[in-house]
Amino acid sequence: MKLNPHIQRHHHITLNVGGAQEDYDFHTKVLGLKSVKKTGLYDGEDPIYHLYYGNDLGEESTLITCFPFRQSGRKARPGSGQIKTLALSVPESSLVFWAKHLESHGFKPEYQERFGEKLLHFAHPCGICYELVGISDDDRKPYSNGVVPEGFGIRGTHGITVSVRDLENSAEFMHYGWSGSLKNTDGIFSRYEVGKGGSGTIIDFELDSDLPQGSWSYGEGVVHHCAFEVSDLDIQRDVKLHLEGLGYTDVSDRKDRGYFDSVYVRTPGGALFEATVSKPKGFLVDESYEDLGKTIQVPPQMAARAEEIAAYLEPLKY
Helix, strand or coil, rough: CCCCCCCCCEEEEEEEEECCCHHHHHHHHHHHECCCCCCCCCCCCCEEEEEEEECCCCCCCCEEEECCCHCCCCCCCCCCCCCEEEEEEEHHHHHHHHHHHHHHHHCEEEEEEECCEEEEEEECCCCCCCEEEECCCCCCCCCCCCCCHHHHHCEEEEEEEECCCCHHHHHHHHHHEEEEEEEEEEEEEEECCCCCCCCCCCEEEEECCCCCCCCCCEEEEEEEEEEEECCCCCHHHHHHHHHHHHHCCCCCCCCCCCCCEEEEECCCCEEEEEEEECCCCCCCHCHHHCCCCCCCCHHHHHHHHHHHHHHHHHCCCC
C-alpha cells in the first residue's frame, strides 16, 4: 500500500485554555515565549481570542496557539481520544534552572524520565499537561526577552502525547496515513516520528484502556489539535486525497486561517490532526516585525465589527 511521505514536523499545537490574561502571562512571563499574534476565533456567535506564541518570527514547530474559553463559560472534559500532553524542547543543562523558575512562579514540576529523556512534568494553569524535555542537539533558535536566559530558552515543540484506549487503529493510521515510523516503546507509551525525526516530530501514544472518552468540542481544559507542516498546497491536497483513499472520511476541506491553510483529520484514536501550509509572509502579512503580536488583528471579513469585537474580548495587559 502506498504511503504518504509528506508530513514533515509539527507546525503548531492549539489549546483550549482558561483566562486570556492567565494564558498570556504563563506563556510570555513564565515560559518566556514571544507573543507573535493576537487575533480571534470567529466560529460561532461570540468571538474568542486566538493567541499565538513562539520564537521571534513564530516559525513552524515553535508555535503554541490558544483559545481562552473561560470568558464564554465553556468547559471541556479531559479523557481518552485526545492529545493529553505538550512537550517542549529545552537544553539538557537547563532543567535545574527550569525547576527553580517554575517553582518560583507557583508551579510544581516533577522530574520524570521517558524514552531515556529527562523531563519536567507540570500543568498549565487551566490543567493541560506540559513537559520540558532536556535535548542536547536541537538547533532551533529560542526567543529571549530577558525572562529566561537565551541559553536555557525553549527551542520549540518536542512531542505530543495522545491518550488512546487501543493502539492498533492508531498504529495503522500513523504508518499508512501520516508517514510515521514507530521508533520505540516504553511501558504503555509508543513513540512515532515523522519527517526527519527528532525533536519537533514526535507523537507518543499512551495506552489507557480504562480511561473514559474525552470531549471533542470547544471548551476550557483540553488540547484542541496538533498541526503538522507540509510543504505546499499541492502536497496538502495529496495528503487529503491519500487519507480519503485509505477510508478516513472525516477529513475537512481546505480552510484559510489567514496565516496558513489547513486540512483537518479526526484520527481513529480520536485526536484531531492538521496538515498545514504556511502563507509566504507568515505572521508578517498584517503586521510589521516591530509590531508583531502587539495588537489584536481582526480578519478583513470582520472589519465592520472590529470595535465591537475589541470591546467584547477580555482586556489584556502586556
